[in-house]
Amino acid sequence: MPRPEQLVRPRLLEPLRNASEYNKITLISAPAGYGKTTLLAQWLQAEEASLPFAWVSLDEQDNDPVRLWRHIIEAMCQVALEDEDFGADVLVTLSTAGQNFLEIGLPMLINELAEVPHRMIVVIDDYQFVTEERCHESVVYFLEHLPEKIHLILSSRSDPPLPLGRLRARGEMNETRAEQLAFSEEEAACLLNEKMELDIGPDDLSVLLERTEGWPAAIYLAALSMRNREDKHAFIESFRGSNRYIVDLLGEEVLACLREEVREFLLRTSILRRLTGPLCDAVVDREGSGKLLTEFSRANLFVVPLDEQGEWYRYHNLFSDLLLYELRSSYPELVPILHKRASVWLEGEKFFDAAIRHAVAATDYERAGLLVTRHWYEYVTAGQTKTVENWLESLPEELTTHDPALLLVRAWVCTLSGRGEDGERLLTRAESLPTEGPLPDGTVSVEAGVATIRGVFGLGGVQSTVEAARRAMALDTKRTSSLTGLMHFGLGSSLYLSGERSAARKQFEEALELTGTDQPMLRLVSVSYLSLVATDEGHLEEAESLAREACALVVRFGLQKVPQSSWAPIALGNMLAKRGDLVEAQTTLEDGLSTRRRLPGLSPWPTLIGLLALARVRSARGNRGGARETLAEARTILQTYPDAGIFPESLERQERGLRTIKRRDGSLDEELTRRELDVLHLLASEESTSQIAKRLYVAPSTVKTQVKSIYRKLGVSSRKEAVEDAYARGII
Amino acid sequence: MKSGSEQGTHVSSIGTVYRIVVRDELSGRFAAAFEGMEIETRCGRTILTGEVIDQAHLHGILDRINGLGLKLVSVESMPEDPYSSR
Numbered sequence: 001m002p003r004p005e006q007l008v009r010p011r012l013l014e015p016l017r018n019a020s021e022y023n024k025i026t027l028i029s030a031p032a033g034y035g036k037t038t039l040l041a042q043w044l045q046a047e048e049a050s051l052p053f054a055w056v057s058l059d060e061q062d063n064d065p066v067r068l069w070r071h072i073i074e075a076m077c078q079v080a081l082e083d084e085d086f087g088a089d090v091l092v093t094l095s096t097a098g099q100n101f102l103e104i105g106l107p108m109l110i111n112e113l114a115e116v117p118h119r120m121i122v123v124i125d126d127y128q129f130v131t132e133e134r135c136h137e138s139v140v141y142f143l144e145h146l147p148e149k150i151h152l153i154l155s156s157r158s159d160p161p162l163p164l165g166r167l168r169a170r171g172e173m174n175e176t177r178a179e180q181l182a183f184s185e186e187e188a189a190c191l192l193n194e195k196m197e198l199d200i201g202p203d204d205l206s207v208l209l210e211r212t213e214g215w216p217a218a219i220y221l222a223a224l225s226m227r228n229r230e231d232k233h234a235f236i237e238s239f240r241g242s243n244r245y246i247v248d249l250l251g252e253e254v255l256a257c258l259r260e261e262v263r264e265f266l267l268r269t270s271i272l273r274r275l276t277g278p279l280c281d282a283v284v285d286r287e288g289s290g291k292l293l294t295e296f297s298r299a300n301l302f303v304v305p306l307d308e309q310g311e312w313y314r315y316h317n318l319f320s321d322l323l324l325y326e327l328r329s330s331y332p333e334l335v336p337i338l339h340k341r342a343s344v345w346l347e348g349e350k351f352f353d354a355a356i357r358h359a360v361a362a363t364d365y366e367r368a369g370l371l372v373t374r375h376w377y378e379y380v381t382a383g384q385t386k387t388v389e390n391w392l393e394s395l396p397e398e399l400t401t402h403d404p405a406l407l408l409v410r411a412w413v414c415t416l417s418g419r420g421e422d423g424e425r426l427l428t429r430a431e432s433l434p435t436e437g438p439l440p441d442g443t444v445s446v447e448a449g450v451a452t453i454r455g456v457f458g459l460g461g462v463q464s465t466v467e468a469a470r471r472a473m474a475l476d477t478k479r480t481s482s483l484t485g486l487m488h489f490g491l492g493s494s495l496y497l498s499g500e501r502s503a504a505r506k507q508f509e510e511a512l513e514l515t516g517t518d519q520p521m522l523r524l525v526s527v528s529y530l531s532l533v534a535t536d537e538g539h540l541e542e543a544e545s546l547a548r549e550a551c552a553l554v555v556r557f558g559l560q561k562v563p564q565s566s567w568a569p570i571a572l573g574n575m576l577a578k579r580g581d582l583v584e585a586q587t588t589l590e591d592g593l594s595t596r597r598r599l600p601g602l603s604p605w606p607t608l609i610g611l612l613a614l615a616r617v618r619s620a621r622g623n624r625g626g627a628r629e630t631l632a633e634a635r636t637i638l639q640t641y642p643d644a645g646i647f648p649e650s651l652e653r654q655e656r657g658l659r660t661i662k663r664r665d666g667s668l669d670e671e672l673t674r675r676e677l678d679v680l681h682l683l684a685s686e687e688s689t690s691q692i693a694k695r696l697y698v699a700p701s702t703v704k705t706q707v708k709s710i711y712r713k714l715g716v717s718s719r720k721e722a723v724e725d726a727y728a729r730g731i732i
Numbered sequence: 733m734k735s736g737s738e739q740g741t742h743v744s745s746i747g748t749v750y751r752i753v754v755r756d757e758l759s760g761r762f763a764a765a766f767e768g769m770e771i772e773t774r775c776g777r778t779i780l781t782g783e784v785i786d787q788a789h790l791h792g793i794l795d796r797i798n799g800l801g802l803k804l805v806s807v808e809s810m811p812e813d814p815y816s817s818r
Binding site: 128215326 | 761791798
């Protein structure tokens with residue numbers, strides 16, 4: 001959120017305050033340069049203590065329902081501080097529901113908002129970037145179901161296609177438009193005479209107001225132009241009669257009466273969205289920018305401070321447009337050079353996202369691609385896969401389909417988001433391209449990179465994953481890759497899934513050695529696996545401490561929205577199940593599983609572990625039917641993964657356990673065979689023996705024999721009794 | 733990510749020529765804001781004329797006009813030049 005400037009406009013603040021209490025929505029609709037953002041920032045800063053607000057500034061990329069709402073929900077998360085999990089489920093739904101987000105995710109969000117105990121203001125600035133119909137639909141839905149305590153503020157350069165007429169008629173909307181935002185005489189006098197000490201007489205002020213129509217941006221530019229003028233009256237007269245576009249006219253004046261040094265500085269740095277001393281030095285290739293910026297700020301010239309320390313600034317809206325156009329028309333050949341200088345400095349200061357944006361603006365796609373392939377892992381491991389996805393989208397298709405390093409990054413992004421098949425296709429393509437040598441992120445070769453992904457996600461089946469992981473490590477001889485820890489994890493998990501627990505443990509421990517606190521995702525999954533190992537071996541205290549460490553990582557790094565964070569509750573639930581804390585185990589496991597169920601394309605292994613543990617818990621709590629349901633879910637997953645390590649045996653064992661039934665006197669009896677179970681289910685229906693036989697494709701005599709066997713094993717003598725008994729025991 | 737197997741966009745037909753009038757006169761500096769358009773100033777108006785590829789392009793131009801705080805006077809599509817080839 002931007003810091004407010006100095007001119008306060010109390011006549012505009014009052015309606016805002018009232019609206020936030022009595023209306024659903026405030027619409028601030030006026031073209032650029034009317035001070036919409038400034039007004040909101042001022043108001044909210046004044047109210048900060050008493051009125052929590054979520055602020056979202058949109059840009060072109062937010063014209064997509066998923067991105068738009070992700071942005072909004074993440075801002076809300078920062079406000080709903082008492083509830084750490086706020087919006088976590090909704091965000092996961094966002095990634096999967098796609099088209100169906102409106103039907104599934106929005107109602108969820110509304111419900112969560114309804115639970116927030118305090119009032120909240122949601123500000124969406126620059127709504128004009130939203131043009132997609134589905135986005136507007138989602139906002140309309142949101143408005144129609146808005147909980148009482150929430151007030152929405154939309155600030156836009158044009159009226160959004162929402163049912164404004166209806167909202168007005170119902171008195172649900174407060175509007176502030178250009179007419180209200182235009183400067184009044186008092187406000188103009190305040191700015192020009194009090195703040196900028198220009199000493200303009202009332203007649204001249206009137207002329208100025210008339211010519212500019214009160215447009216704040218123009219008045220501000222006029223003030224800048226008059227700073228160094230002796231005869232302000234003459235100046236105002238001269239442009240009174242002019243037909244020129246006022247920003248153009250005044251902008252020219254402003255630029256013309258600047259010192260050469262200042263002019264060059266402003267023009268060159270106009271390419272930056274945010275300015276700070278050293279960055280500007282790099283771009284203009286001279287020193288002293290920091291001082292210059294401070295001077296500007298103190299004299300209320302050109303720049304708006306973005307923080308309290310006076311380190312970062314931005315230019316006034318239309319002023320920066322003016323500068324940029326002047327730069328492009330006067331020095332077009334300089335533009336890519338300046339962007340490149342910015343990109344280099346930003347990379348050095350680890351603002352990789354901005355560095356990549358500037359590289360793209362310089363149309364230096366090679367460099368941009370290099371930056372992406374060099375730094376993608378740091379973002380992914382911190383759960384910011386979306387950022388990497390945005391980078392990839394800003395690169396030309398030629399590059400992203402032919403550069404093996406970029407293909408690998410794309411494969412990571414796909415697989416992490418649950419699109420494993422697409423990922424595998426990208427890997428195959430990467431393998432087919434002729435390349436040699438290490439990749440920018442330190443991976444020793446494309447082959448090693450491909451093996452690493454396959455080794456980590458295990459989508460090819462357990463045995464092939466073990467092979468892939470071993471191959472990755474064998475290739476990584478110099479251990480140069482930032483992904484070495486990941487390779488150990490990959491090997492560890494595939495060993496665990498093959499049943500080799502102690503070998504697995506060594507790998508996880510190695511992975512943790514190599515992983516710092518800046519790789520929370522990798523720590524999380526490694527620690528979770530170690531917890532599983534400890535649980536298997538009966539070291540429950542250790543298992544608990546490890547699982548809770550994993551959960552703490554999720555909270556500390558805000559990873560609730562990352563699907564892989566579901567590892568933590570699954571590991572914890574698994575331990576709790578073994579310890580016999582059945583109720584807590586069930587909730588925890590179901591929590592982790594619900595996340596994974598929404599993204600069916602994710603790796604199946606943690607899901608299977610969770611399902612098997614959940615089945616045990618449900619059965620132990622007496623819900624054999626439920627346990628059977630859970631195992632059936634597991635079996636469906638296994639159908640897609642023939643190479644499934646320890647799971648087929650574990651699943652079979654549990655299924656058998658559920659079929660074992662006790663006689664009434666408590667002693668264990670023969671199990672019902674699978675066929676007998678099928679028949680028993682059908683006995684519960686109204687169907688005759690021959691109908692049952694047809695269903696099962698066997699002869700009626702076979703069914704009769706099975707029925708006799710069922711009666712014997714259950715200790716009953718009629719169909720009715722058999723069905724009743726079966727229900728009672730939870731067999732069906 | 734751009735998907736699909738396009739060989740590359742191929743603009744086969746000529747777009748429509750539009751004539752957009754805004755209030756106040758723009759100098760060459762701001763002509764850069766409307767690349768591909770010809771700028772003419774007359775009697776306190778600026779006339780932007782040029783080929784517009786599609787509706788998205790047109791709305792982009794109108795957004796830029798709004799973004800600069802310019803006042804839109806009129807937007808017209810011009811009849812096709814009968815001598816141009818398809």
